[in-house]
Amino acid sequence: MSVVCPVATLQNLRGLTNGGPMRDMMLLVEPMIPGLRRYARALMRDTSDADDLVQDCLERAVSRWHQRREDGSLRGWMYAILHNLAMNRLNQRSRRGEHVPVDSVPERTLVQEATQESAVHGRDIVQAVGRLPENQKAVLLLISVEDLSYAEAADVLDIPIGTVMSRLSRARARLRDDMDGTGQAAASHLRRVK
Amino acid sequence: MTQRPINEDDLQAYVDDALDQRRRAEVQDFLDGNPAIAARVAVDCDQRQTLRAAFAPVAEEPVPAQLNLATIIDNGRRPQTRPWRSAAASIALVLAGGAGGFGLSMASTPATAGIASLAQEATDSYSVFAPDLGRPVEIAATDEDQLVRWASRRLDREVSVPDLSSNGFEFLGGRVVPTPHGPAAFYMYDDDLGTRIVILARNMEIDKEAPMALGRNDSVSTVSWAHDGLGYALVGQLESNELHDLANHARDQLQHST
Numbered sequence: 327m328s329v330v331c332p333v334a335t336l337q338n339l340r341g342l343t344n345g346g347p348m349r350d351m352m353l354l355v356e357p358m359i360p361g362l363r364r365y366a367r368a369l370m371r372d373t374s375d376a377d378d379l380v381q382d383c384l385e386r387a388v389s390r391w392h393q394r395r396e397d398g399s400l401r402g403w404m405y406a407i408l409h410n411l412a413m414n415r416l417n418q419r420s421r422r423g424e425h426v427p428v429d430s431v432p433e434r435t436l437v438q439e440a441t442q443e444s445a446v447h448g449r450d451i452v453q454a455v456g457r458l459p460e461n462q463k464a465v466l467l468l469i470s471v472e473d474l475s476y477a478e479a480a481d482v483l484d485i486p487i488g489t490v491m492s493r494l495s496r497a498r499a500r501l502r503d504d505m506d507g508t509g510q511a512a513a514s515h516l517r518r519v520k
Numbered sequence: 521m522t523q524r525p526i527n528e529d530d531l532q533a534y535v536d537d538a539l540d541q542r543r544r545a546e547v548q549d550f551l552d553g554n555p556a557i558a559a560r561v562a563v564d565c566d567q568r569q570t571l572r573a574a575f576a577p578v579a580e581e582p583v584p585a586q587l588n589l590a591t592i593i594d595n596g597r598r599p600q601t602r603p604w605r606s607a608a609a610s611i612a613l614v615l616a617g618g619a620g621g622f623g624l625s626m627a628s629t630p631a632t633a634g635i636a637s638l639a640q641e642a643t644d645s646y647s648v649f650a651p652d653l654g655r656p657v658e659i660a661a662t663d664e665d666q667l668v669r670w671a672s673r674r675l676d677r678e679v680s681v682p683d684l685s686s687n688g689f690e691f692l693g694g695r696v697v698p699t700p701h702g703p704a705a706f707y708m709y710d711d712d713l714g715t716r717i718v719i720l721a722r723n724m725e726i727d728k729e730a731p732m733a734l735g736r737n738d739s740v741s742t743v744s745w746a747h748d749g750l751g752y753a754l755v756g757q758l759e760s761n762e763l764h765d766l767a768n769h770a771r772d773q774l775q776h777s778t
Binding site (some may be wrong): 381394 | 528529531532533535536538560563564567568570571572573574575576578579580581583584586587589590592593595647650651653654690710712713714715716738739757
């Protein structure tokens with residue numbers, strides 16, 4: 327599929343006078359979309375809610391492109407927009423009394439079905455993450471799954487880096503407790519994990 | 521050579537492979553001498569891998585057409601109508617109304633008059649439109665003149681749009697909304713993180729002049745006031761003091777324009 331837009335289209339974009347920003351957006355933002363979808367899915371749990379959220383995030387990023395900090399992390403900026411939208415949305419959801427109980431969500435909406443034993447373990451951990459407090463969940467996902475640096479995660483969540491570290495530590499402690507018994511086999515893998 | 525003691529942050533960074541080579545070796549030595557902690561860290565490493573593997577398939581799915589970036593750029597920031605979603609939203613609204621209201625308004629005893637009532641009406645409108653991803657505003661900021669003409673005609677007086685961009689909030693657009701006290705102008709803004717705030721303005725029967733009053737309901741703050749018979753309420757998921765600053769800025773502009 328062609329991603330090149332005609333010049334006439336570019337001129338419709340606010341604040342754009344040439345193809346530069348447009349090309350930047352395509353080159354820099356498009357590769358992030360799979361990761362943004364993954365983070366949105368982990369927070370919202372529902373596929374279509376998550377994709378609506380990512381769409382809104384992309385629309386905002388496009389319309390606010392001129393406002394981003396040139397020296398800041400673009401990835402951090404994108405995840406911050408998405409995270410903020412997700413929190414607004416989840417707040418509204420809880421205020422309206424909508425609940426998506428963890429156990430009622432078919433896990434295949436989140437994790438591909440697989441026959442391997444590790445997939446069973448995967449479902450357990452996804453559910454355990456779902457039970458984490460929202461702020462610990464965000465830190466854990468941004469760092470462990472989305473590979474943001476500690477500094478980027480601190481920016482996304484607008485908290486000091488020390489808070490990121492303590493939430494990460496608490497999230498992992500809680501997961502360990504929650505998964506107690508299923509994670510025992512891991513103890514011998516330490517040397518293997520690099 | 522003395523070595524900095526190993527701390528909890530080092531252990532987390534070990535799990536995330538975020539240590540430089542030397543520190544990583546020091547942590548590894550420490551773990552070799554502390555099997556209990558090593559076992560704990562091993563569980564963390566294993567869970568991290570399991571979690572990544574569990575979510576990996578999402579990022580491997582083909583990206584749906586809805587998220588085609590070229591199309592999104594092409595559409596710019598014009599609000600898009602998504603008919604299927606608007607229809608779904610109307611149905612949801614009716615159901616929510618039938619089932620006992622919009623949460624916020626029904627959760628507390630509704631104020632029935634004055635700027636307290638205005639704050640409540642603003643909160644109601646905010647909770648309907650601010651989370652709307654598809655069509656939060658009916659007329660976009662690009663057609664501000666048209667919006668102001670519409671609102672001013674329905675309120676029978678000039679209702680201008682305060683500029684909050686120096687506070688980081690860009691005007692998105694708005695609409696006219698109903699309240700128990702007649703039509704109100706509804707103006708929405710957002711910042712670069714997507715936080716939305718709303719100003720609601722309508723004519724006041726009572727409280728024609730009122731100083732600013734702060735309110736809070738769950739995570740939603742309001743600031744309401746009235747001047748020269750026109751009442752304003754600013755509402756958003758911000759701390760009261762942040763919203764208060766914005767309200768001061770808005771009020772300064774509105775009073776100078778009248």
